[in-house]
Amino acid sequence: MIYDTLMKKCIKLATKGMGSVSPNPLVGCIVLNKDGLIISKGFHKKYGLNHAERNALINLNNDETRDGTLIVTLEPCSHFGKTPPCADLIIEKEIKKVVIGMRDVNPIVSGKGIKKLKDAGIEIIEGIMEKECKELNEVFIKNMTEHKTFVAIKTATTLDGKIATSTGSSKWITSEKARKEVKNIRKRYDAILTTASTIIADNPQMEHKNKIILDRNLRTDFVNAQIYKNGICYVFYDKKIASEHLDNTLTAISKMKNVKLYPIKTKFDKIDLDDLLSKIYDLGIMSVLVETGGHLNGSILKYADKIYHFIAPKILGDNSGLSCFDFQKISDIAKASEFEYCDIKTFKPDILLTYKRK
Ligand code: AOF
Ligand code: ZN
Numbered sequence: 001m002i003y004d005t006l007m008k009k010c011i012k013l014a015t016k017g018m019g020s021v022s023p024n025p026l027v028g029c030i031v032l033n034k035d036g037l038i039i040s041k042g043f044h045k046k047y048g049l050n051h052a053e054r055n056a057l058i059n060l061n062n063d064e065t066r067d068g069t070l071i072v073t074l075e076p077c078s079h080f081g082k083t084p085p086c087a088d089l090i091i092e093k094e095i096k097k098v099v100i101g102m103r104d105v106n107p108i109v110s111g112k113g114i115k116k117l118k119d120a121g122i123e124i125i126e127g128i129m130e131k132e133c134k135e136l137n138e139v140f141i142k143n144m145t146e147h148k149t150f151v152a153i154k155t156a157t158t159l160d161g162k163i164a165t166s167t168g169s170s171k172w173i174t175s176e177k178a179r180k181e182v183k184n185i186r187k188r189y190d191a192i193l194t195t196a197s198t199i200i201a202d203n204p205q206m207e208h209k210n211k212i213i214l215d216r217n218l219r220t221d222f223v224n225a226q227i228y229k230n231g232i233c234y235v236f237y238d239k240k241i242a243s244e245h246l247d248n249t250l251t252a253i254s255k256m257k258n259v260k261l262y263p264i265k266t267k268f269d270k271i272d273l274d275d276l277l278s279k280i281y282d283l284g285i286m287s288v289l290v291e292t293g294g295h296l297n298g299s300i301l302k303y304a305d306k307i308y309h310f311i312a313p314k315i316l317g318d319n320s321g322l323s324c325f326d327f328q329k330i331s332d333i334a335k336a337s338e339f340e341y342c343d344i345k346t347f348k349p350d351i352l353l354t355y356k357r358k
Contacts, residue, residue, distance in 0.1 A: 003099045006030055006038075006071045007129040010101070011136050013043040013052075014073050019187040020046045023286045025104075025140040027052035027074045031060065034067035034096070051077060053086035057093050065093040073101040073133045078112040087116040097123040101133030105144045139287045142305060149280050150287040151303045152189065154182060155324040156310040156350075162321035163293060168201050170322075174312045178347040182291075183207070185308055189289040191234075191280070196220050198292045199227050210234070212280060212288065214271050214296065217241060218249045222259060232258050234283065236276060239263030273300055298327025301337060309353045 014028030021044050029052040031040040042056030050058070053076050057065065070076075076086040076098065090098060098117055103126070104110045114124055134141060139150040156174045157163055164170035172179065186192055191210035196219045198204065205226040213220070213227065216238045222228055237246075241263075253259045262279065265272040280288065289308075290300055309324075330336065339355040346352075 001128060003071060003125065003128045006032075007073065007099070007101055008132070009041075010071055010073045011129065011132055013041055014136055017044045017046070022047060022139070022190050023143060023284065025074055025137045027072065029053050029056040029070065029072040031056050031065065031095075032069040032071070033064060036069070039064055039068070048082050050083055051086050054083060054089055057089055060093065062094050065095055067094065067096045069097040069099060070095045071099040071128075073136060075100050075102070075104040075109060075111075075113045076117065077104065077106075077109045078116045079108045081108075085113075085116070087113045090117060091120040091122070095122060097125065099125045099128055101128055102130050102137070105141050107144075138305065143286050147281065149190075149277055149285055150305050151277070151290065151300065152185075152287070152306040152308065153290045153297055153300065153304050154185060154308040154310075155297060156182075156312070157324045158312055158314040158316050158321075160315050160317065160321075161324055162316045162318070163324050164322040165316060166318060166320040166322070168322070170202070173314065174310045174350045175347065178310045178312070178350040178352065181345075181347055181352060182308075182310075186289055189287045190285045191288045193288045193290045193292070194227070195292045195296050197295070199225050201293075203227075205229065206291065207231070210285060212236070212285070214276070216266065216269075216271055218245060222249065222252045222256065228256065228259055230258075232260070234260050234262060234280070236262050236264040236271060236279075238266045238271070240266065270299065273303060277303060294323045294326030298325045301325060301327065304357065306342070306354065306356045307339065309355070310347070310350055311353060312350045 010028035010030055014026040017026050024047050027044040029042045030038055033039045040056045040060055042052045044052045053072055070090055076090055078085050078087045118124055142148060142150045158173060186208055191212050192206055192208045193212040196215040199220045203226050208231050211231050211233045213233055213235045215235050218237050265275045338358050340358045342354040342356050344353050
């Protein structure tokens with residue numbers, strides 16, 4: 001299709017907004033003049049600021065845009081939100097044809113943007129690189145259609161699926177290049193999530209603006225652990241914890257403005273993940289990257305939308321080494337959790353395999 005290449009460019013443009021637009025979608029837009037030449041580009045840069053279409057059109061006059069074509073990853077909006085409707089601006093600029101990647105899943109807009117443009121006599125071409133546009137906005141789609149936080153897991157293992165030796169030695173399984181990529185992945189998510197066990201075992205820093213920490217018994221060292229040195233830390237603990245222990249923790253963190261404590265329900269001595277995920281959604285965290293050991297990875301697996309799995313060409317060969325997903329005993333291979341392949345990348349000598357829920 002003639003518009004595929006341009007839509008791919010729009011997708012690439014849209015990704016520049018990663019980490020800044022949540023809870024809004026990533027959107028990219030290109031404008032062609034009546035002769036088919038690219039005259040402008042735009043993307044949604046930051047939550048609350050101009051939409052992609054407005055950014056692309058804003059500096060053009062009607063002599064430039066008249067009878068032109070606008071290509072955009074998402075259906076242009078029709079509502080008065082933080083900005084006036086993009087559909088109105090497109091009509092005002094006398095664009096003749098609008099090429100759209102996917103329909104908006106936001107019920108305020110869905111189908112209405114297209115209708116408004118069609119009613120104004122604009123030709124609409126829909127569904128160009130639709131699969132890729134939906135992938136681009138997998139988080140936004142999950143949030144809008146299910147009202148839930150998008151959950152991704154990152155793990156790094158040996159070829160035999162181990163994240164550490166039985167004594168916990170794990171630094172480092174993957175190469176520096178792979179670990180650098182982890183930092184890029186983190187930026188795409190509203191928050192990272194880890195556990196007290198990981199903090200106590202590895203004392204990681206995990207730089208991120210928002211960190212969710214599961215510390216059921218408030219065991220972590222709030223004053224010294226690296227994790228608390230930056231970002232906002234949302235610490236979830238068992239609401240049945242002894243009040244004396246809670247008082248001690250509150251005293252320890254009283255001067256730390258970046259640490260917030262939240263009580264949470266537990267089930268069989270484990271944090272109730274349904275409760276946790278609905279609480280973090282209510283906190284406005286639309287996507288989370290889980291970076292922890294095999295036990296939480298195992299229990300959160302059923303909520304996982306996506307997995308980033310780094311694999312290093314190393315073999316531990318020790319059955320008692322720690323596994324990346326450690327949560328059940330099964331005898332029937334047909335009962336294994338199954339996933340769908342998404343992508344593979346190399347960070348030599350390691351690989352990054354991405355897969356999603358089937
Ligand atoms: C964006 N950027 O480039 C496009 C969006 O909160 P508002 O008023 O900015 O409106 C957000 C909604 O606008 C969003 O949920 C989506 O339906 C639509 N399109 N949003 O943030 C954009 N094109
Ligand atoms: Zn808009």
